[in-house]
Amino acid sequence: MRRYIDHCSEMNFGLRYIGSMVSDIHRIMIQGGIFLYPHTRKYPKGKLRLLYECNPMAMIVEQAGGVAISCDLERILDMPVNELHQRATISIGSPKMVKEMKAFVEKYSATGK
Numbered sequence: 001m002r003r004y005i006d007h008c009s010e011m012n013f014g015l016r017y018i019g020s021m022v023s024d025i026h027r028i029m030i031q032g033g034i035f036l037y038p039h040t041r042k043y044p045k046g047k048l049r050l051l052y053e054c055n056p057m058a059m060i061v062e063q064a065g066g067v068a069i070s071c072d073l074e075r076i077l078d079m080p081v082n083e084l085h086q087r088a089t090i091s092i093g094s095p096k097m098v099k100e101m102k103a104f105v106e107k108y109s110a111t112g113k
Helices: 002-010 021-031 050-063 095-108
Strands: 034-037 067-069 090-093
Touching (some): 002 095, 021 034, 021 090, 034 095, 050 067, 050 090, 067 095, 090 095
Antiparallel strands (some): 034 090, 067 090
């Protein structure tokens, strides 16, 4: 993920963070781009809730022609919900940018995905 973010910086893509997923997704739907919330040391399973943050935004973005996958490369809307407050990672936005992020993860992932 770090390599992908560095790549975006090298391409002079503006890195924006409003701090609200809905606002960030709204901006991406109007101007294009990608929203990333990968796992971190503090949130190893991701921070956003699958059931009522990731899934609703994934549905809207996919209906608009975008793509929504977890940072483990699984389609968000195909992920089983096992508990009410289940956390997930997410990569959501334009098909081109999500596909590019996916290629970086597949190429550089320590887990060999």
